Amino acid sequence: DVKVTQSSRYLVKRTGEKVFLECVQDMDHENMFWYRQDPGLGLRLIYFSYDVKMKEKGDIPEGYSVSREKKERFSLILESTSTNQTSMYLCASSFTGGHQPQHFGDGTRLSIL
Amino acid sequence: ELKVEQNPLFLSMQEGKNYTIYCNYSTTSDRLYWYRQDPGKSLESLFVLLSNGAVKQEGRLMASLDTKARLSTLHITAAVHDLSATYFCAVPAMRFGAGTRLTVKP
Numbered sequence: 001d002v003k004v005t006q007s008s009r010y011l012v013k014r015t016g017e018k019v020f021l022e023c024v025q026d027m028d029h030e031n032m033f034w035y036r037q038d039p040g041l042g043l044r045l046i047y048f049s050y051d052v053k054m055k056e057k058g059d060i061p062e063g064y065s066v067s068r069e070k071k072e073r074f075s076l077i078l079e080s081t082s083t084n085q086t087s088m089y090l091c092a093s094s095f096t097g098g099h100q101p102q103h104f105g106d107g108t109r110l111s112i113l
Numbered sequence: 114e115l116k117v118e119q120n121p122l123f124l125s126m127q128e129g130k131n132y133t134i135y136c137n138y139s140t141t142s143d144r145l146y147w148y149r150q151d152p153g154k155s156l157e158s159l160f161v162l163l164s165n166g167a168v169k170q171e172g173r174l175m176a177s178l179d180t181k182a183r184l185s186t187l188h189i190t191a192a193v194h195d196l197s198a199t200y201f202c203a204v205p206a207m208r209f210g211a212g213t214r215l216t217v218k219p
Contacts, residue, residue, distance in 0.1 A: 033207060035209075040122065040211055041211055042117075042119075042201060042209045042210050042211035042212050043156075043201065043203075043209040044209075045207050045208065048207060058207070059208075090155060090156070092156075100144075100146050100161075100203060100205055100206075100207060101156075101207065102158060103158075104155040104156045104157070105155060106154070106155045107155055
């Protein structure tokens with residue numbers, strides 16, 4: 001059974017902390033994505049990666065960075081959290097020919113206090 | 114700026130009724146995707162529409178694509194409670210609508 005695994009389902013952090021959200025996929029997919037999901041706004045693309053060490057900004061990259069050192073792992077980094085980064089974060093992956101996400105992780109609900 | 118607009122955003126239906134969810138997008142695209150999200154769960158892929166005029170059906174759900182009108186529809190036939198979920202449409206590259214929260218009541 002194919003899987004996209006996010007390291008945490010729930011996280012609570014304080015403003016100014018550095019946060020790492022980890023995502024691992026076992027399907028040998030080239031493309032990986034990070035979204036945030038907020039009520040009434042749908043999913044907004046933060047960053048995506050189409051290969052190891054490659055990354056592209058999405059629509060809302062401010063306040064975030066990413067790392068992809070291995071094909072199966074894509075990390076989202078919040079350098080100094082703020083309350084407006086409280087959200088549900090979703091990781092997804094797809095193979096090279098399918099630029100739209102095919103498989104999603106269960107999400108990480110991040111609360112910044 | 115690429116926009117993907119769904120309507121309605123909220124839909125409450127009675128079991129047995131029919132309804133249509135609309136997805137308009139602002140860019141030229143020959144493909145469109147529909148996803149379903151159950152409460153507390155992640156998204157799962159429902160349909161991939163790959164060309165103008167494409168129609169896909171699964172159970173009580175039927176999706177269609179009109180690339181000239183930049184419009185896709187998700188039609189629900191004789192709704193049942195199990196269809197209660199949030200439905201998203203999306204276009205390349207990786208842009209989603211706001212979602213339609215569907216509630217089917219007995």
